[in-house]
Amino acid sequence: MRDFDTIAAIATPPGESGVAMIKISGNDAKAIVSEIFKLKNNDVFLNIRPWKMHYGHIVEYDSGEIIDEVVVSYFKAPKSYTAEDVVEITSHGGYTSSRRILDQVLLRGARPAGPGEFTKRAFLNGRIDLAQAEAVIDIINSKTDQSMKTAMAQSQGRLSKEITNIRERLLNMLAFIEVTVDFPEDDLESATAEKVKCDAEEILHKIETLLKTSGEGKIIRDGLRTVIAGKPNVGKSSLLNTLLMETRAIVTDVPGTTRDVIEEYLNLDGIPVILVDTAGIRDTEDIVERIGVDISKQKLSEADLVLFMLDRSRPIDKEDIEILNRLEYARYIVLLNKTDLDDRLEYDHPVLADAIQVSATNGYGITELKRRIKEMFFAGTVKAGEYSVSNDRHKEALIRASESLKDALVALEENMQLDVVSIDLSASWSYLGEITGDTLQEDLIDKIFSDFCVGK
Missing domain, CATH: 1.20.120.430 (tRNA modification GTPase MnmE domain 2)
Incomplete structure (x- = not known):
């Protein structure tokens, strides 16, 4: 019977806001609210028609003290979100008002709703199936x-x-x-x-x-986990800042500045991307930096995509090759950074066959990078609104x-x-x-x- 008694919860996030909403669902929803809701026109809430908004005040049941000025909506079963009688109380935002209103609803016989319980009732009552829920x-x-x-x-x-x-x-x-x-x-x-x-x-x-x-669907749902990797001071943090269009990571000329992993969400032409800036991978005696390097190596194994950065002003060396060897079974894009510098080197290496020339400071090559990602994971086009797994x-x-x-x-x-x-x-x-x-x-x-x- 617990699945079908009357439940209530605050449906808006806690904190300061314009409005807050308290939602009640179950056979007794209307009766419970009628005991604490006084309409401005002195009508009786039990007699009001459904699917309309009604203005008035929520009061304490025992004292009659006004708690807040509210708008109340009543949705009669089965034409409601849960397919049960539903009452929604819209009050002023803020923790105190919404909490006091919920307390009065619970004192009149409702119980606190569990996580997802309103949607679960919609499923149990046959309004939606589990995939829709x-x-x-x-x-x-x-x-x-x-x-x-x-x-x-x-x-x-x-x-x-x-x-x-x-x-x-x-x-x-x-x-x-x-x-x-x-x-x-x-x-x-x-x-x-x-x-x-x-x-x-x-x-x-x-x-x-x-x-x-399922591959495209999971990326659209959970995000494309993209790790920016490379040895120290190749421009990984600068690329993160450029893609985010804000200064999120500290950038200096000192190798090893980034010690920890930085994760941020990015909307890349409709693709949700979890962008991960990692510590430069190299051998180091610094204990803190070494911990960061170990975490970077772990993030490489978890990535959907690796952006492997090389410094165009320095030759490819042993450290670059060691990182590249770690990407043998990964999907990656090679980025030749610092193409804006006058002292960039011209060199040939098999890994550079499909490399993208970029400048993390002025944004050169970012459009091509976005195109390459969409081509790699979405055949060039991100299709919205189509069902997918x-x-x-x-x-x-x-x-x-x-x-x-x-x-x-x-x-x-x-x-x-x-x-x-x-x-x-x-x-x-x-x-x-x-x-x-x-x-x-x-x-x-x-x-x-x-x-x-x-x-x-």
């Missing part, structure tokens, strides 16, 4: 317009619709097999096997097409569904009994259901919503 947190966490549009596409059910269509086809295949197995005298097994094989191949192609979007949980479920379909096709090739094939098809259907929440265990559903913020 997860898109809500992606909308909140989105760092660029592109990531926002992609999350919105998922929240509107575009991925869910595709998954549902695939599951319906699998279900029809299972029903077809069941009829064939139940009526062996009709001698339909050979024809059924051929049709099942054709359908399974089509579905497998659809799933693998979805999986191909951006969630690791969804990707894992698709991979397992794909593997089960492949097992079914192997069984068909080996002329195994159709009821054996149906086991693999059922497994694929079940794995896909984990994406929308139809076949996911309750404890895993609770874990997913526990990552949401309170009040959403």
Whole structure:
């Protein structure tokens, strides 16, 4: 019953602001608010019509003392965010007012909402599926317009619709097999096997097409982790400052100035980038600098992309080659920095074949760098608003569904009994259901919503 009692929470961040919102959801939401909300026109809140805004004051139930001037909105079930009765109280911003109003709501019988509990109720009440619910947190966490549009596409059910269509086809295949197995005298097994094989191949192609979007989708959702690497004093921190268009890192002529890792978010033409400036990698006797170098090496192994910087005014040396060797299995772009200097060197090396000439001080070459990143990860164009697989949980479920379909096709090739094939098809259907929440265990559903913020 805990999932269906009346809950309440402050839905806006704490601190000074223009307004704050307290959200209440459940069968008793309207009755609870009616005890502490006095309309300006002396009307009774229990009698007001839904989907309208009402002006008045929240008062203490016992003393009648006015707490704040508010606007209250009532959304009648099932036409609300949670598909339950929902009341939203909009008060002045600030910690004290919103906290006092919430206290009065809780004293009248509501309980504090847990993380993501409003969205969880929308899921439990069938208003949205699990993939759409997860898109809500992606909308909140989105760092660029592109990531926002992609999350919105998922929240509107575009991925869910595709998954549902695939599951319906699998279900029809299972029903077809069941009829064939139940009526062996009709001698339909050979024809059924051929049709099942054709359908399974089509579905497998659809799933693998979805999986191909997972790389781009994850970057749009979580950001492209980009590490700026190189030996000391090649211009890594200057590049960070230029890309951010602000002085975020200290820049000096002294090698080893950067001792710790600096991380910042950057909107690179719609791509959310986690830009990581690292300490220059070299052998050093300085204990603090050595710790920074060790962290830099660790960040290289975690990066989606490495921007390997070379100083155009100095020859490539042993330290540069050692860093390059660490990038053998990484995706990287070589940047020849300090091209603005008169004493830049002209030298030839295989690593420079695709290098980009840049100047971290005046921004030369940054446009080409952005183009190269988009070409490397997005085939040149970042497509917004299209559904894609951006969630690791969804990707894992698709991979397992794909593997089960492949097992079914192997069984068909080996002329195994159709009821054996149906086991693999059922497994694929079940794995896909984990994406929308139809076949996911309750404890895993609770874990997913526990990552949401309170009040959403």
